[in-house]
Amino acid sequence: MRWEPTRIAGVVEFTPTPHADERGFFSRTFDADVAREAGIDPDGFVQDSMSRSRRGVLRGLHVRVGEGESKLVRCSSGRVFDVVVDLRPGSPTRGEWLSFVLDGERQNSVYVPAGCAHGFQALTEPADTAYRIDRRHDPHEDLTIAHDDPSLAIPWPLPVSAVSRSDAAALPLERLAEALGTIRARVRSGHGG
Numbered sequence: 001m002r003w004e005p006t007r008i009a010g011v012v013e014f015t016p017t018p019h020a021d022e023r024g025f026f027s028r029t030f031d032a033d034v035a036r037e038a039g040i041d042p043d044g045f046v047q048d049s050m051s052r053s054r055r056g057v058l059r060g061l062h063v064r065v066g067e068g069e070s071k072l073v074r075c076s077s078g079r080v081f082d083v084v085v086d087l088r089p090g091s092p093t094r095g096e097w098l099s100f101v102l103d104g105e106r107q108n109s110v111y112v113p114a115g116c117a118h119g120f121q122a123l124t125e126p127a128d129t130a131y132r133i134d135r136r137h138d139p140h141e142d143l144t145i146a147h148d149d150p151s152l153a154i155p156w157p158l159p160v161s162a163v164s165r166s167d168a169a170a171l172p173l174e175r176l177a178e179a180l181g182t183i184r185a186r187v188r189s190g191h192g193g
Helices: 032-037
Strands: 002-005 012-015 019-021 024-026 047-053 058-064 071-077 079-086 097-103 109-112 116-122 127-133 142-144
Touching: 002 032, 058 079, 071 079, 071 097, 071 116, 079 109, 079 127, 097 109
Parallel strands: none
Antiparallel strands: 002 012, 012 109, 019 024, 047 127, 058 116, 058 142, 071 109, 071 127, 079 097, 079 116
């Protein structure tokens, strides 16, 4: 398994080496030693979650205020167009975003540090997405940014077939500035796990 930093500090892509034969493939999807080498505390994760999405479904852009939330995201089956938006106060890349194609064949994953928003669109029917999260969910800290925010101009690859009610009601970044400023010092320093 190898890891690569990105131009947004703290956002890391992990790519394993699947071993394939006539039966299919075997792949290591997480390695605590590799995570430590990439500067991520693997012991900080407290919850694993999963979502299944139909083709075209868009989830996000989600971020948590307060202490934030770091997560390791992987598409276990199918493919998703995955987006990370840096919203950390004081970050030199604040307001910038990166995209990745997470693929069930490649089994690559992306580490999303606290203070960054995350969302994805399912490119296949279905797409299963797995999350390893470092904090228990507190719905009072949830914040959603409009996926079609013109200031971000994210080129989602497919027409959006469905979003949740809360995602449909999300506001653009400029209307959420005050809430985003409440992200605590742990996020400001860029430490997620």
